[in-house]
Amino acid sequence: MPQVPAARNALRILTLLSLSDAPLSAARIQRELDLPRSSTYHLLRELEASGFVVHLSNPGTYGLGLAAYRMSAAYTTQQPLVRLAAKDLKAIAVFVGGSTHLSRMAGSEVVYLHEARAPKAVSLVTEVGVRLPALSTASGRIMVAHLPEAEVKAVFSASGEQRAYREGKDRLIAARQRGWDEEREEVSRGQETVAVAVLDHLGRPAAALAATFPAGSRDDDQRAEVVGRLSAAARRVAGKFFGGAGTPVRTHLS
Structure with a gap:
């Protein structure tokens, strides 16, 4: 079991987004990773605030942000x-x-x-x-x-x-x-x-x-x-x- 579940789940979200060829909705992220709905949105907001995730208002999906790109680069x-x-x-x-x-x-x-x-x-x-x-x-x-x-x-x-x-x-x-x-x-x-x-x-x-x-x-x-x-x-x-x-x-x- 992970000692820091929130950190583990944040990394799982980033991994999932990195493996997808298109932005994903919060509902799909929740379903794919089997996360509680509230935790999914809390983690996405935190990742968005730190620049690792970007929220695309239309059609309401999430993709990797500039901070994730800089880290990989x-x-x-x-x-x-x-x-x-x-x-x-x-x-x-x-x-x-x-x-x-x-x-x-x-x-x-x-x-x-x-x-x-x-x-x-x-x-x-x-x-x-x-x-x-x-x-x-x-x-x-x-x-x-x-x-x-x-x-x-x-x-x-x-x-x-x-x-x-x-x-x-x-x-x-x-x-x-x-x-x-x-x-x-x-x-x-x-x-x-x-x-x-x-x-x-x-x-x-x-x-x-x-x-x-x-x-x-x-x-x-x-x-x-x-x-x-x-x-x-x-x-x-x-x-x-x-x-x-x-x-x-x-x-x-x-």
């Missing part, structure tokens, strides 16, 4: 990216004697979707599922650097960093031009990170690949080697998933 994008990058990230983690990550933008934050760690590497805060402000991480900044200016401003606004926009803009332009960004002890004490963006066919940031290792443990040439390996991995992922990185959109920061 996120899965379609995220999981293949992780699979394509995992081998390279593991090899780079061993090379640097630290950790590597794949992350994506989630509003004004980055969410970490994959971590590879070398033997005896320290545990970091950037574990899978963790969200951090994009502007506070190398991964987040290199992705923001490839966004159109209007979206960059939105990230600063949502992060409460409007006053830092001018200074931050210059840093983002520099990061985009050289193709990578870095941070030292901004996220984890005693650690530094370099990150590159994976660009989709439109030149937008689909993800970021990053390597984290003890601060000061590598000289400029060695750090350049790490960046080179990350960049090569990003190009391979983009080539396999998007057919090659696209041309960045013309509305970037300048």
